[in-house]
Amino acid sequence: MQMAANAALSSLSLGPPIRQARDQSITATVFDINHVMKERYEKHEQSWSRLNVSDEIADVLIRRNPDAKCLCWKIILCSQINNQGDRLGQRSQVMQGAADSWVFSKLMPSVKDNDDGDLLISSPGLAIWRKWLPSQSGNHVNCCLSVVKDFKFDNLNEKVDGASAVIFLVSESIPWNIQKIQLRKLLAYIPSGSKLPLLVLSGSNYEEDLDLSSIIVNELGLLDIDKSQISSFSIVFLIEDKQVEMWDGFFSDMRLREGLRWLANESPRQPDVHCVKTRDLVLTHLNPLLDVLENMRDNEVSPNHCISAFNEALDWSLGEIAAAAKSNPTNWPCPEIALLENCCDELMLMNWYLPSIGWSLAERIEPFLSATRDCKLPNFPDTIPWSNKGANTFNEIEDLRSQLENCFVTYLTELSGMMGVLLAAKEAYVMLQRSARLELHDSSYYIVPKWIMIFRRIFNWRLTSLSRGAFSSAFILRCHDVDTASRIPYELQLEGGGSSPYLIEPTLDEVIDAGCSLFMSGRYQGHAETFQPLPRTISNGDVCKDTNTSDLVDNQRISAQNGNLFGTENIDPVSNQLNTTGSTEVVFSRKVTKEADKLSKLLEQCNVVQNSIGEKLSVYF
Incomplete structure (x- = not known):
């Protein structure tokens, strides 16, 4: 082409010197031809140069997805010319489908021409x-990956997973009704709710003829397309000048770029999802509900209060997981990026910032949701024989404790199916020993379970299935996630999540044996006698005397200096309980003083054991 221009220039430059001197217009004509030929050459080279899709649309995508660290964008390119192999590299041959060849050479160059990093x-x-570009904050570098996938109608297993936009190439050599059928076949692969933009490209040189646009719209039925599949469409003619014939090979690079930018602007935003531990997700909803129950009195909290809170937290978690999956009808990110195994930098960024391929597929989400629903707990038995039943003898208290243990075992095995009988028996014993206290009301003792503490342990068992394996992590929308770690305060962690305060508290059996055995059993006297109420409430070993005695004043002064002996905040002094129940003043006897001394010695032994345990565990901290 340049040789032709030089030849034309030389031929026009020859002539008599006198004529050249007299006619300056010829010199101007020579200069114009040279400039035109140069522009023609540059335009031709630009027209056939490859087009980095990421380079063209990255700034648009980062503006529309400001929080994304890695962008993944996919175009479905649909051409109706079956002879794919003859299309690539044909730059000067006169044939129908030249526009198709040109688009493919621009967006999907052949391997032999791949010299672009x-x-x-x-x-x-x-x-x-790909394109690397700085983030808006400037603190890191973003990566934009653009996938161009050729859609093949003859492939029954063709998939459009992760598609962000669609390009449909029309051809004048194919009847409109056939092209309309082809377009409908393509749309059948696009899931409802995708709302993708459709760019229709035409190689016709009648771009100024307004009727041609209307013909394309009407013949392809673009106005009748399901809006949940294709949200918008645009028609672009690839020839700028009506006077330029197709065989010249001048298709507009600028118009193709404008079409790509339009697609980037109209394509759905990239789902902003975040991976969280499933157990932590449930806890972010559960702990605030338990926090409300913590502010209530122990006798005001029932087992079903705790169960309702747990089931509600599971429902909220199910909703967030399902909402994230619903926001991704196209199954983004596209599976093609799995081919980037040898691209270390891109692969590392993908693993950091993109969810796993297929994370929102129904075959994965449905089992996940089902497993979470299976974690819901049934209601606690309505009939609790020990709930309002007091005890006046040691044997009666033992009977109450046994009834409560059996109730726990039944719930853990038959009702919830959480574990076997042997393990349930052990768990019931531990729950009762650690999470129940003995209260004195009037002349009777009552076992008062700390239901929130008990059910924290049950919740921990229940969430075991969501703590490991395929269901241990889930993707939720980032707008729903508010730093799950900060929403699980230390004091609200489920049991087993940190150091337990139970190590320095005597068990329920120790409390019963130390505080009540002399008066409720026949071991102290030769025969059983009617129970005389003790002048204190025993709450997991925390002994508080009546406020009218001078001993209580001294003990409270010592307690204020040394701190709570048992490290618990939910134990009400007996004086408060006796005052609210209208109990009368109790006269202490020598037997009570001896038992108080005996209990003090027991507590000293507990402290010794605790210190010994602390020394053994210190190596781990």
Whole structure:
């Protein structure tokens, strides 16, 4: 082409010197031809140069997805010319489908021409482009990956997973009714709710003829397309000048770029999802509900209060997981990026910032939701024989404790199916020993379970299935996630999540044996006698005397200096309980003083054991 221009220039420059001197217009004509030929050459080179899709649309995508660290964008390119192999590389041949050849050579160059470092993958029917660009904050670098996938109608297993936009190439050589059928076949692969933009490209040179646009719209039925599949469409003619014939090979690079930017602007935003531990997700909803129950009195909290809070937390978690999956009808990110195994930098960024491929597929989400629903707890038995039943003898208290243990075992095995009988028996014993106290009301003792503490342990068992394996992590929308770690305060962790305060508290059996055995059993006297109420409430070993005695004043002064002996905050002094129940003043006897001394010695032994345990565990902290 340049040789032709030089030849034309030389031929026009020859002539008599006198004529050249007299006619300056000829010199101007020579200069104009040279400039025109140069522009023609540059325009031709630009027209046939490869187009890095990421380079063109990255700034648009980062503006529309400001929080994304890695962008993944996919185009479905649909051409109706079956002879794919003859299309690539044909730059000067006169044939129908020249526009198709041109588009493919621009967006999906052949392997032999792959000398561009930003073209990561180039294979028949697939191209992956990349671009690195600084983030808006400037603290890190973002990566934009653009996938161009050729859609093949003859492939029954064709998939459009992760698609962000669609390009449909029309051809004048194919009847409109056939092209309309082809377009409908393509749309059948697009899931409802995708709302993708459709760019219709035409190689016709009648771009100024307004009727042609209307013909394309009407013949393809673009106005009748399901809006949940295709949200918008645009028609672009690839020839700028009506006077330029197709065989000149001048298709507009600028118009193709404008079409790509339009697609980037109209494509759905990239789902902003975040991976969280499923157990932590449930706890973010559960702990605030338990916090409300913590502010209530122990006797005001029932087992079903705790169970309702747990089931509600599971429902909220199910809703967030399902909402994230619903926001991704196209199954983004596209599976083609799995081919970037040898691209270390891109692969590392993908693993950091993109969810796993297929994370929102129904075959994965449905089992996940089902497993979470199975974690829901049934209601506690309505009939609790020990709830309002007091005890006046040691044997009666033992009977109450046994009834409560059996109730726990039944719930853990028959009702919830959480564990076997042997393990349930052990768990019931531990729950009762650690999470129940003995209260004195009037002349009777009552076992008062700390239901919140008990059910924290049950919740921990229940969430075991969501703590490991395939269901241990879930993706939720980032707008729903508010730092799950900060929403699980230390004091509200389920049991087993940190150091337990139970190590320095005597068990329920120790409390019963130390505080009540002399008066409720026949071991102290030769025969059983009617129970005389003790002048204190025993709450997991925390002994508080009546406020009218001078001993209580001294003990409270010592307690204020040394701190709570048992490290618990939910134990009400007996004086408060006796005052609210209208109990009368109790006269202490020598037997009570002896038992108080005996209990003090027991507590000293507990402290010794605790210190010994602390020394043994210190190596781990």
